[in-house]
Amino acid sequence: MNVEEGLKYTESHEWIRVEGDTALIGITDYAQESLGDIVFVEVPEVGTIVAKGDEAVNIESVKVAEAVYAPVTGTVKDVNEDLEDAPETINKDAYGTFIYSITMADPSELNSYMDADAYKAFVDAQD
């Protein structure tokens, strides 16, 4: 199970890559493996205002439908349109496949999240 350096991690298995005031968000390798083959990703509309904790994305695999929550408050800046035709890209490359990005209203919200080591320990404790 891969954990990539330089990213922030949430307890609901999302990763966050910070670029200036933009947070790019995806799901971790652990998450994609638990979900199984992903068949559908429903992304929010660009421009949607989300609060930290809001349900932002829906991911459907062959066996489950899961929500992905916004880790920070802000405005949806960009969405990965390739996921409409090739949702399985997340399974193949979880860290290289962003789902959507948020222009952050309050970057200090990132402070509560884990770094790579802390996340690895968190996942190991789960199993």
Next chain:
Amino acid sequence: MIPYIPHSQAEISAMLDRIGAASVDDLFVDIPEELRFSRPIDLPGSMAESDVMNLLAAMANENRTKTLFAGGGQYDHVIPSVVSHLTGRAEFVTAYTPYQPEISQGILQALFEFQSAIAEITGLPVSNASLYDGATAAAEACAMVLNAKRKSRIVLTAGTLHPHTKSVLGTYFADLDVELVELPETSGRVELSTLTSALESAGEELAGVLVQTPNIYGALEDLTGWSDAVHAANGRFIVSAHPLSLGALASPAEWGADIAVGDTQPLGLPPYFGGPSAGYIACGKDLMRRMPGRIVGESVDADGKSAFVLTHQAREQHIKRERATSNICSNQSLAAIANVVYLSALGPTGFAQVSEQNISAAAELRRRLIDEIGLTDYVPGPVFNEFTLRISADRKKWDDTFADCGIVPGVWLSDLDESIPADLFSVAVTEKRTATELDAYIACAREALS
């Protein structure tokens, strides 16, 4: 007389012994004493099979078969004998939840063909393995459009919907933050101008619009301009269409509908006493993930051979669980199989012919009741196989005269909905009604009004 219970006393003792129970009564030890039924059941004693047959035959002889000109949602059509012949097969009738692909290819294929037939007649590419009935289908379609548009909460519903559909919609959305706004009729139809002003009032919160054609009066709604208006207002368009009418009339896809729904009773199912039938639902690919219920798909097995399976199951409520958007977890397999056998027996040509025959049969009786008997239309203009007249004569005399003639002449619409004027009477004429039966109706009507 044997009780038709297969276990012998020796088998029962062996089973009790295996689980460590002393007697069958021991299995009910958790039911409080005071709640246990402890007196003999009050039923007459057993009878010989021939005596039972005589008793039932005597009861059956009390039935009076009448000629049905009543519709109001359930219609009396010709049903080719192949329908009951195939649906009566044990493999279809007795199967319970037959969806394991390893052992249910026959039923899965039949349901796939049902879905394909519905997609073909509605013109919309995605359909499911059926819902409970037309009213449920309409409600589920409303739920789909509400869920498909964030922050929407308003659905505009035609005032000319069947009252039972209105009732089910009310129940479905009673405790949710959803507003159903009725589009009032103008002389038995809903006008485009009524729609456009309601769309403007609904504004941003509009999810969609639901209209039924033919409507409760049997009148065909003119849906010209409707889909453009609804889409321009950022809503979705749901058309509830009588499935048999689609053999001759414009399809929901041709009207620009996003979702088509309806009740499949006219497709090879008898009227029974109001059920069972099935509901159908069809939509475009964009709404496929929002569609509730079971969907059968065509795939390949491990050996590369074509096989049918339930597919897109992550939509279903037992997978979405607390995030489910619908409670639907079942369908009406046997009814849907009857529907697809019926449609297959007719084929596209037969389907179009039956549809046309319904139109001309109803037109014939309607013309005669107006010209020869002097009754008046409530809604002039085109209908399918049902029309509504104004009958201001004595209702009891009308009902009793026809009862004596052995005819059920139609439905008093106020019986379905008290707010409908008491003089509106709906008459259905299907391809099953013969010239002799129409003559008998005319003669009886003359007598009832004399």
